Amino acid sequence: MIDAVGDVTEAVVTPRGWAGTAMALTLLLVGCVLVSLCVGRFAVSPQRAIEVLWQALTAPGRAIEAMDERIVLLVRTPRVVLAALAGAALAITGAALQGVFRNPLVSPEVLGISQGAAFGGALSIFVGIWGLPLLGMVFAAGLSALVFVGLIARVDGRTEIITVILSGMVVGSLFSALLSLIQFVADPNSSLPAIVYWLMGSFSTATWERVLIAAPVLLAGLGLLWGMRFRLNILSLDDSEARSLGARPDLERWVVFALVALVVGSQVAVSGIVGWVGLVIPHATRLLVGHDHRRLLPASALLGAGFMVIIDTLARTVTAAEIPLGVLTAIVGAPVFALLLRRHFGERSSS
Amino acid sequence: MIGLHDATVRFGPRAVLDRLSFSVARGRSLALLGPNGRGKTTALRALLGFQRLDSGSRRAPPIVGYVPQYASSNQSYLVRDVVVMGRAAGLGIFGQPRPADYTAAAEALARVGAARFASHRFDRLSGGERQLVLMARALATGADVLVLDEPGSALDLHNQSRLLHLLADLRAPRDRTIVFTTHDPNHALAAADDALLLMPQGPPLFGPVADTIVPGALEQLYGVPMRLVELPGPDGAPHRAVLPAFAGQRAA
Structure with missing residues (x-):
């Protein structure tokens, strides 16, 4: 898919080229979804999967009885939808943050949001809270991490990018330490494995109920970020240039951060x-469609969604047990990222 | 119309700008000169509203077309997409540029003579080409005030000449205010009506180019002996030029 050693492609994309790329990425996503619906311990043929989906869409009230229907509609579809949403969320937030920070090595983890959210989740499991309240805790802890970063980074009424990154590191490390503390005191027979497994990331518990919990906030956040797509170009300039163009970068950055916190909070919940997706996918996408x-x-959303669906499919089919997602994204993401990194700096030094 | 009134900026105990006042009327062009470290950049930032004033005030329209000395790094956008950013002020946080904005961007690119770069990548252009594109972006804002930070400093002689022609060209209709900083008094002679000299000692000197870009004032400004010469220009009319006498050369 990505030619990491060949000639540097011109990222000059004509409107027709863009339409073709968008079409190809959409087809790729549709293909990934179809594969994911069909493979597994109970194999379903693609025709049957499409038929089942079509029946469910055209006659929503129909009782679901057959085994393959139950598997496709109640087990695999919510799982695929959730994986696609999570992949799109991580990729878009990663792309937006890399733009706003003018730094291609940034991902949603740098603001400490993920660590905060992870701490919230672990704390809930530790005290025995599950279900909806757990999601609420995850969300609240992720947002509070962002608020801490904001409070620390704000000096003399202004926030500089470098102080935000450093504050994000500080807050992220603090929450990681608190998370370790919880794991240290957690019961090794019950809550500790639950925490560890939850932290490694999985869509195995996906249900339509979970989709409905995560989707509204996540989609609203993504929609607003998508609305800011031209403003993100402006915010990717130096502050003085952005200001001269009528933007208020130190304020508008926080709008982006808050939206990222909402989206990442829902995803972690x-x-x-799930690491690496927010870092690698925007990079790969830039090679395809430019900056x-x-x-x-x-x-990025299309590619991230497709990537996540495939990773999740591998996670549940490669071995008899489920492989944690974070393990797979790291195994795939780290080498791809290394190649992209070499290519990125190779292109720079040659231009 | 843009200007500062009694503007003071302190970095620690040191007053970089000390009660600086000047204003540039619509239709006029100002060159800002001064030795390194005398507050040229600070004055420009204050004028643009990027630098908080410790006292005094700034008068400027809401949007000022700003041409930075160097563009932000990592701008791997197409030139047309860079120029259309000039329209951002009218679009708001969630706005997208419309066809009319692209038309304005294309007109601005044509105005600076850079239309042929429209679908090139900005970060692959040369320094001189980038500056033209940034100029187009400033024009695309529709602002009638242009502020340029050392527009000629990184350019070779050919590109300097092109830039000065463009500045003179933009000045000719007398419907804009132009402010630029420079290290070369000849740029002031070529493209400015007034000059503001930030003297190393004493108060700044502000006045028409004919009174301020003179050997006496420039010798005080840079501490280098200067000569003013008149040369026949390409059209036969006399052109004035300022020459420094570096390293004890007997200039002119």
């Missing part, structure tokens, strides 16, 4: 921490 956020955001 339903699927735990303009008006193309980068939708293309």
